[in-house]
Amino acid sequence: xxxxxxxxxxVKQAEEQALKPEAGDPGQVPDPLAExxxxxxxxxxxxxxxxxxxxxxxxxxxxxxxxxxxxxxxQADEACAKTIDxxxxxxxxxxxxxxxxxxxxxxxxxxxxxxSVRQASKFCQETxxxxxxxxxxxxxxxxxxxxxxxx
Numbered sequence: 001x002x003x004x005x006x007x008x009x010x011v012k013q014a015e016e017q018a019l020k021p022e023a024g025d026p027g028q029v030p031d032p033l034a035e036x037x038x039x040x041x042x043x044x045x046x047x048x049x050x051x052x053x054x055x056x057x058x059x060x061x062x063x064x065x066x067x068x069x070x071x072x073x074x075q076a077d078e079a080c081a082k083t084i085d086x087x088x089x090x091x092x093x094x095x096x097x098x099x100x101x102x103x104x105x106x107x108x109x110x111x112x113x114x115x116s117v118r119q120a121s122k123f124c125q126e127t128x129x130x131x132x133x134x135x136x137x138x139x140x141x142x143x144x145x146x147x148x149x150x151x
Contacts, residue, residue, distance in 0.1 A: 007050040014042035 006053055007046075010049050010053075011043065011046040014039075014046035
């Protein structure tokens with residue numbers, strides 16, 4: 001039963017109580033002022049009871065709202081923690097991928113460097129051999145010319 005119905009029931013009971021003739025001498029004529037005063041007192045008592053019910057309902061509603069707020073606050077905290085955790089995992093994944101990419105780039109750079117050094121060394125060796133060959137041939141030709149051989 002909701003509060004409105006409880007209040008109506010309490011007021012109705014108070015009115016019925018006020019309308020009942022008092023047990024006593026059946027021949028005695030009831031005093032209309034006493035009767036109205038009795039009904040007014042009953043109505044006031046019902047009004048006061050209704051006020052108490054309203055106060056209880058207000059406090060109950062307040063507790064319900066506080067409970068709802070606490071639940072919403074908890075859900076927000078959980079969502080925040082979840083989002084922070086996801087962001088942390090995303091950052092860690094990105095850092096790991098960056099480290100892997102760095103290692104791969106470094107390995108490739110090292111391979112390029114080593115290949116460049118090999119090619120430079122080979123070119124240097126071939127150039128020396130060529131220069132030695134030209135020098136040797138020039139020396140032989142100079143020797144033959146010195147000896148009087150016709151070139």
